Amino acid sequence: MNMLRKAVLMGMGALALLTAQVFSVAQAGGAPAGASSNAQAAHAGPVAPRHLAPEAAVANAPRTIAPYFTRAKAGPKAPDADGFLQRWLLLEPIVKPNRTNTVFTGAYVRSTFKEEYFPDQFTVIPHDGEKVTVAGQELAWHALDSNLFDAKLFNFAYGLNKPTYGVIFWAVTIVNSPRERKNVRLAVGSNSASMWWLNGQEVADLFGDRRMVMDDVVSNLLTLKKGRNVIRGAVINGPGLSDFCVRFIDENGEPIKDLTQSLQ
Amino acid sequence: MKSNFLAAAIFTLFLVYASSPALALDGEPYIHDPSTVVISNGKYFTFGSGGGGLMSDDGWTWHSGAVRPGGGVAPDTIKIGDRYYVVYAVGGGGLAGGHASNVKIMWTESLDPKSPDFQFHDIGVVASSNGVEDCDAIDPAFLYAKGHLWLSYGTYFGYIRIVELDPKTGKRMQGNKPVNVAIDMEATDMMYRDGWYYLLGTHGTCCDGPDSTYNIRVGRSRSVTGQYVDNMGIPLLKGGGKLVVGASDRHIGPGHFGLLDLGDGVQKFSMHYEADMDRSGRSVLDIRPLMWKDGWPVGGDNFEEGTYEIQSERSGGALELATDFVRMNVPRRGFGGFGGPPHPQNNQQHPHPPAGGFFGPPTGPVSPIPDQTLAQDSAAWPDGNINVDLSDYMVRPHQKWTVTSVANAGGYPGSPYFKITIAGTDRALAATADGEVITVFSFTGTPEQLWRIDQLTDGTYRIMPKVVPNSAEPVALTAVGASTPTLARFDPKSDKSRWNFKKP
Known part of the structure; x- marks a missing residue:
């Protein structure tokens, strides 16, 4: 999200250097004697933004998708207390470099997602561990339960030692409804842009440089079939974190919770 | 005849409501990630990313000169007791x-580099933050409330967190653990008001x-x-946030909110715009009024030049020249009213109103009535001073005021001083040596003819002369009676000194 901040900081570094010189003059010209050692330390400290290295022990620790995800188990899973769908089949990220998220116009996102990255990308119900090859890279599907209301895609990629910025994620889940249910809406939030399909029908588009807000974009009124319904989503992100949250709400905006999710 | 028509047209143009965009700060207000504006040694200070910052003598004209060691990004400043604490982030x-x-x-005990207490x-x-955890510890900001000092920090990368500091030392409270309070935010700040904590x-x-x-957003909680x-x-931990201020006019990308409480019900906030479209898209500082609506902060706009009715919140009366009322020059045939005027013989109403009455269905073609012109209204005005009073607004020229900023006359946080003149004239509102308010024939730029206009937290305005001759007491335009304005000390608990600027 803050790709450009780096460039700004570099400029600020030069400004800081100039400021330090001004400060030194002020000190020499009028500051009282006897400044504390702490003050001296502050004065003598680095003036350009200093990017600390991650703590070595932390940076070198084996990466993991915990505590954000756990492996999905057999058997149905109910939404969380607010109706958020937490079980997802996530494909490891497809590299798609973008230096800024402001390029995610509707035309760009539609065109990008329309491109075929792997066979049957709009119809496949993948299995855990199933692999596809995209631009020569072998990518695996992971059947996961998010431990939070949202699926933190950045942490998914980071935990698997995969690229975190400039990426596309594909997500699939099966939602089982005990009965036909009319007048429901799919409510989505994503960081950054995303598109969502229910049973093959495009139902929600989140374009532009977005941050993840629950119920950010809501579909038109839909009908959930009795039994199995397939939700498919694609999320694209340049710099910054990426995640999404999805739930169904009724015509009054209340979450629908009498659903289950499964892997097939 | 033709020249009369032209004159009338020009007057009409003068009287048409017109306002110019809100004014950005004066000087060289170039900064990114500004700290909350604070006052030290009677001057205003803010610091930015990279070191250094801006200072101002009056809050309106800003220039470089503030000094902050340590480099890093996005500082914040707060005064507690004799200390100004300055916090900033290095890395991330x-x-x-x-x-x-x-x-x-x-x-430091002073932010003024020229002060001996500047150290x-x-x-x-x-x-x-360790570089891997779900937080990036930058963009810190203070809140001092109920004897506790809090610090929020974080950015788009993971959680916004709050920790507690010792207000006496500035150090972290022993054993205090960070608490996650929001996601997907940057440049947070906090406020406390009426039992609510606000996270912006x-x-x-x-x-x-x-x-x-x-764009600046807010959520609130009863607990810090x-x-x-x-x-x-919607929880801020799930991406919620009510809009406080977004892009407007020529100013794009407001961020880094900081509360500037000036007392007496005047709250303002400092921030930067990512781009001032009138300054090559550079990032600049601004200060704008803060309003409150139903317990939520709302970003106000600095006063816009234009022509207005100035209406008393106390009485609803319009500030006007205390001149004789001039009736409209329109045809009058009978008194109007249903049934027309009483019959002269039997005191009974006519069964049919005479043509030209103002009540009842028209008996002929309808057509617009032109506004009363300035020339019509002002024919009997004296050339010297004219008093002002408050009266029912009748959309007349002696009730319409043009408010215009005055260059090189200084200002106050967020705005320059204004002159307030009767629309289409140079007749100006002025304070007198005996603490009253009058109009003078023409604006000369003296301090008693300059006015400070601050929007209050309820959306009304406080109007203060820059100077009352021979007095140091700050006073505000006040409806001391329902129809009588004067200058008096501002009472934030009363509607007497609250005014509305309405389209004329």
């Missing part, structure tokens, strides 16, 4: 900078000039550690 910010960052604090003392690191921060993207999408929710009840 993402990409090549990574997400490992330290939040550091120092203090920073380093306190040390009070919060940090920016959504959107910074640092992209006129394409930056920064949350949970914070927006006006729809």
